[in-house]
Amino acid sequence: MLTKYKKILVIGILLRVVLMFSTFHPDLQGHSSVTYFFTYEKKLDIYQHLAALPVDHPLVKNLGVGDIFIYPPLSYFTLGIARTVLSPFADPNFTPWIWENLDKVETFPGFHFQIFLLKIPYLFVDVLAAVFLARLFDKESNQKKAFVFWLFNPLTLYSTFMLGQLDLLPTFFVILSIYFAKKKKYSLSLVALGIGGSYKMFPLLFIPVAAFLFSKSIRGRVKNLFIGFVPFVITILPFLGSLAFRQMVLFSPKSQKMLFMNWPVSGAEGIYPFVFILVLLYLLAFYGQNARLLLSYFLSILLLTFSVTHYHPQWFLWITPLLIVDLVKTRKRWVLVTILIGCWLVITLFFEPSLSYGLFYPVFPDLKNVVGLTEILSKYTEVFKLKSIIRSLFAAAAFYYAFDVIRSKVKLKTQ
Template sequence: MEKIKIKDLTLWIILAVFLRLAAMMIAVHGDSVSVNYSPSELAYKGILDIYRYKRDSVGMIGGWRSYYPPLTYFTVGFFQFISRPLNPGFYAWIHEIYPIGIRPWLVSNGVSFAFFKHLFFMKAPYLLFDTFCLASILGYIGDPRSKIRAFKLWSVNPVILYGVYMFGQADIIPALLTVLAVLAARRHKGPWALMLLSFATLFKTYPMFLILPLLITQSRSLRDYLKGTAAIVLPFFILLPFYFSSKFAVISSLFPKIYSEDSLSVDWIFPLKIIFMVLYAFLIGVCIRSKKRADTEIPALNLTMAVLMLLYVIFFVHVHYFIWVIPFLVIAVSTGVVSPRLYYVQIVCLFIFNLNSRNTSTALFMPLDPQFFYALPGLPDLMHNISIRWGAVMLAARMCFVVICVMMATDLLGVTAFIKRLPKWIGGNGR
């Protein structure tokens, strides 16, 4: 079998490294600060229970508001801790910048070597998880030519460059664990797959929606269900010390406001929840049906992508949320499961409706020139100046994105093929 030769990909490797380093250093968003602010208490003060600390600390900015789930806190805090000798002054800097925001701070203070050093160390750990994610993608794919296509798609992927290295969000970590879970499921190691999803949930909440479908499709007997359930529950014992210490504060880290009852005051949230529950129930039904028919078994890759696409139909999708599915899309496009054209259109639509303000467009580049990019209007304003109604363009892009998500989900679950076969089943000869 033909093997991948590193020398054939040298230029792509150089390009991938250059683009990532450039995105890390020329762009910054407030999310980078938010992700790193709380873990600095672990790295520099040894605070283990940030949830109780934030709840009880009147003087701490953000006060009662919770942080991400515990594994995000410990992972980010760990990397801050080991980088302390190379990154002095970080704790004081991030505690100075967090209360006023990154944009006003840059306008007042400008950039310096220390600023770029702090920026680098906030984002540098993502390079490790990014590399492991690529290795896992290549490990999933068997055909060498498909591996090369996947390598190229990942190397210059705009979602990774923007969401991970420009925005500075940590979604690449649970995305890696989710890829490993799908790899385990493919190898019929259901309990390991489910345990990995539970660990991923302790970084970001979204993998919890993948657990039940995977439990159903990976279990063949009562024993499998029991082993799978035990594997799901085991990682959540990490929460027990926090629960005894901080009660609701740590639980709230697993349930962002859009999932919680607090959000019912927003009129449009409740109907969306109902719609999602209906779609999710339909998906569970498809999973149960596929188990009864050996010829319609749904691969873990397809199932994972379908669940995430249904999530994207209901909730507003920031670019860094799309990191959750992008490894699987790269696999699917590289192996011919998903049309490349559909993939490219979906990515373009995603960016169009996300570039909706200064914060997500022009202001990202303030490290290059704080005064200039702070004063520069956002993309919507720039479009309005040339008589383009960007709001209408964004709405059209969002609708197109939703349609593509629905098309992909139904196709991946085999619903499209099922519908096509209905006339033959009903009419006998299809007429």
Template sequence: MKPFQKKNFPKKFIKFSRMKESKKEKGFSFWKVLIIGVLLRLVLMPVTLHPDILGHSFSAYFFAYEGKINLYDTLAELPQTHPLVKNFGVSDIFIYPPLTYFTLGLFRVIVKPFSDPNFVPFLMENLSQIHYRNDLFLNLFLFKFPYLFFDVGLAFLLAGLFDDLKKKNLAFALWIFNPVTIYATFMIGQLDLLPAFFSVLGIYLFKKEKFSWAAFSVGVAASFKMYPLFLLFPLAFLSNIKFSEKIKNLVFGVAPFIFFIAPFVNSPAFRAQVFSPKSQKMLFMGWPLSGAEVIYPFILGLSILCFSAYYSKKKSDLPVYFASALLLTFSVTHFHPQWFLWVTPFLIWELVENNFKNWFLTFTIFISWLVLTLMFEPSLSYGLFNPLWPDLDKAAGLSDLLGRYTNVFQFKSLVRSLFAGASLFYVVKLLWGGLKTNADN
């Protein structure tokens, strides 16, 4: 492993961030793209609200205002008379690893001087009165504001995966204007951008042949949400020729995850909340072998990906393996709409890298995701604008309207099948191309 030169990384990053128009790229304005993209986010942040952000805010409150380190035991020990227990319940209000709690808490500390300390306690007790708060827009803005830095940073990292200036600019613009990030992060207020950022940082470091640091970054990503643990295996297997080096990189990747959860593993509340059945959705689908045993399609597919990575000679294929593992996850899982953000940077990378050769597959996957998202409850679509129109909370969902004319569950199953079919063909097409190249070499 080459030593990670801390002095060089910021200089290169700053140098890249000062991209200027070249003669070949006169039509591209980096600053215009960035400013328009940020303004779009700033407009949507204060006027969209999903209940998920309340759970994050309630949890962050204990860190920022009460100084609690172990949130899991804190929630479990709350008396039944506490408004959070009485009005919401705490069994699944926070199901993420500790680093997520610390980060959200730190975000709240940063914006603390600008917000009313009684805002969150008021919501715990009087959620039905939320639309009567004059500072609702301000607090929604403050809750989501810290994500902007990770969002813009990810755009730079994604662009940094390319050497060609035209591809850099295109990747940057596609990320800034991709609707998935805007929707999941700056409308819903979900935290999936955090693991996505560190996953892309891992690929950036991998490209620089900082293999152990790349694995470490993906391990940090897994400390926010655990899905990047699946990405560590193809990263480690693609990293070095020597088997011992592959194992070392794998250990580097697991290390930060273990470091952050180790102080809490003895807590029954931690284990019940973080390792609940919700964290094992990819294992819900099983092909029966007997009355007691099954073959898990997810494990089967992931094993094939890992063996393919182990025998691959193309290190440039790492984003393909990341995309493949995530699309496999979605194909066998009843996934939440915001999860699609996990794979979005890698789909953008593939579009740009291959000059939109597979655009129809990507488009099919995206449209399938969009239809499935619209079929969820209204709070995940037009209901997000309830701060502007509170009555949207009572509006009928598209699924309810469609259910008057057809079997809506069958319709959603058809769309999920289309999503899975397009995703798996996408995976096979990209990996088969890589395997053929390896065989030719």
């Protein structure tokens, strides 16, 4: 496949390389810091190490460690091993230097090459994601569409090669899970979800759906649940006794954002819309038993998550391959996709400039001090009300999308 689409691939890679060299987000400092501890200080328990750093350590003093790395251990080891492999090309002084010079990181000699090295491991996973996404289709024309959509969609470029976030890793394993499900290799599909959840926990939400759809018997479903969650449990088991790990990863505020929305039923109790609708989807899967709905359920769960959550812009990469698959299969929901991406773009622009045009400040230093859209519009309107309207529009489109995609599959089954 790579040979067949060689020109497309080369252009896609060149575009990524340019963005890897020319963009930088401060969160990359956190990733650089923890991989520094792995590669140069040989720390295996990053959570306990961060918690034990003295208050006068430059990382603690200037950057803080409370939410510098809130991901499961497999993320740490994967990024750490990648940095170790690339260490002959990296400058070991880069990370300690940025701890002391947060306001002028771009002045480090060879800065652009150093941030390139931090992002380059994602390039290989990205190409694999494009390949497996294309292989979800049988027709060559659809394979090419999926391949091109993945390589050139702005969400992939933004999250991975501009921000340098690791969301690509769990997203790849979701793609792999769908690929194995298509091949009816259900155990491998579940394992892929478990591994994906060991990088970021959102794929774990898919495991009950897959477990229910892949088997009709209670015993088979329990077995499927076990297969799906085992990879995650194995990777976190050595760290469960660590208070730092539990606070930074399992019970961090960011991992519970979907529970911020609450329908009060008393002064102290309420109903969480996220949990309420998620359980409804699980029950539909439990009683529906239609494996063809797997992707539709995955899509619906993520649409629900983004509808009720103050999500980070890079999270939208999670849903990108699912939207691509749906667009390639049928173009009838392109208006909904346009609304969702348009709302995502506006919401992203409302964040601080470092998450949008400020990413290019290594090339255009004046962008570091540019005024954000929120600050500009706040002079003329109530910005938070405007943002709430946009989120409401997003939620309406998302819920209709989820309803329509499940309804369409059910119709196909009954016809």
